[in-house]
Amino acid sequence: MSMVNIFTSFLPHLLYSQFFVTPQYPTTDCTGKTIIVTGANVGLGMEAARHYARLNVEKLIIACRSTEKGEAAKRDIEASTKRSGVVEVWQLDLQSYDSVKAFAKRAESLKRLDAIVENAGISTREYQSVAGNESTVTTNVVSTFLLALLMLPKLRESGRNFNITPTLTIVASEVHFLTAFPERKASSIFGALNSPKEARMGDxxxxxxxxxxxxxxxxAREHPVEKTKVTINFVNPGWCHSQLMREMDTAPIRVLQKIFCRTTEVGSRTLVHAGLASPETHGKYLSDCKTMPCAPLVEGKGGLETQKRVWQELSEILNGIEPGVTKVLDA
Structure with a gap:
């Protein structure tokens, strides 16, 4: 992305959003609902889970790599909401495809599932190969969408049984505006991303x-909500205090965070909103609890072609991990 685009399409919105917009405090009654939040042992995920518990969900599943940390989060949420017997901690390691598959298999036993908010992710500047891809690609992209596809049958089943349209929310970010994504010009996008020599870990x-x-x-373009029977949306929580940027814990960053950042609780309101959003948000980018345009690189010239290529390549990777997994979209 050029500096001109950053100043014209990103920076004004960022400043306005961070200083003049406060996402609405969630009040939607969730009685009877079952909701999963991944990466919910800390930060935005934990605060979103706390909101859902407060809003009277019947069952709340905290999915995280460390069950010990998950249990600590459970105790914290139960103490603050005065609700017990609601929160469950399930192990999920997005750096292990077997763990993702096991989690989805376990979810088949749920009576119902109204929403899954996929919040778990990593941010690192160190190149590491994990499960056949660079670790950020494995965690934030491959495993995230492997889990999404594996959870679709359960979400659809709940939709049929309870006459609802369940929601699958991916926690994205406004920082998608900030990359020029030169890898899109490579013969293999994921090949370029996974090359130790070519990897640009800075962004x-x-x-x-x-x-x-x-x-x-x-x-969403290929599969409208009438076909998926599930609302698939993606949300930007804004720049918030969290542990995600712990590798960049420097004095200048801490000063910027103090000036600019939303509290973790305020940012988590956007996750709660997205997880409860209507089918009108299918395929939409949510920011400040409303639909917003994506980056020019996405919606501008060449964006659709890049979009198709990324999905085609990712589909091949996913089907290599779990043969036929993408066919669930056409079921």
């Missing part, structure tokens, strides 16, 4: 969030 997190946006849009 890898930005790229991973752009890939989430592109994939959600392409799935």
């Amino acid at each position: 890898r997190y930005f790229v991973s969030k752009l890939l989430e946006v592109l994939v959600c849009r392409e799935i």
Whole structure:
């Protein structure tokens, strides 16, 4: 993305949003609902889970890699909401495809599932190969959408049984505006992303969030909500205090965070809103609890072609992990 585009399409919205917009405090009654929030042992995920518990969900599943940390989050949420017997902690490691598959298999036993908010992710500047891809790609993209596809049958079943349209929310970010994504010009996009020599780890997190946006849009474009029977949307929580940027914990960053950042609780309101949003948000980018345009790289010239290529390549990777998994979209 050029500096001109950053100043004209990103920076004004960022400043306005951070300083003049406060997402509405969630009040939607969730009686009877079952909701899963991944990465909910800390930060935005934990605060979103706390809101859902407060809003009277019947069952709330905290999905996280460390069950010990998950249990600590459960105790914290139960103490603050004065609700017990509602929160469950399920192990989920997005750096292990077997863990993702096991989690989805376990979810088949649920009586119902109204929403899953996929919040878990990593931000790192260190290149590491995990499960056949660079670790950020594995965690934020491949496993995130593997889980999404594996959860679709349960979401659809709940929709049929309870006459609802369940929601699958991917927690993306406005930082998808901040990458020029030169890998899109490579003969293999994921090949370029996974090459230790070519990997540009300085903006890898930005790229991973752009890939989430592109994939959600392409799935929704090919599969409208009337076909999926599930609302698939993606949300920007804004710049919030969280542990995501712990690798960039420097004095200048801490000063910027103090000036600009929303509290974790305020940012989490956007996740709660997206997870409860209507089918009108299918395939849409939500920011400040309303639909907003995506980056020019997404919606401008060449965006659709890039979107199709990313989804085609990711589909091949996903079907290699779980043969036929993308066919669930046409079921």
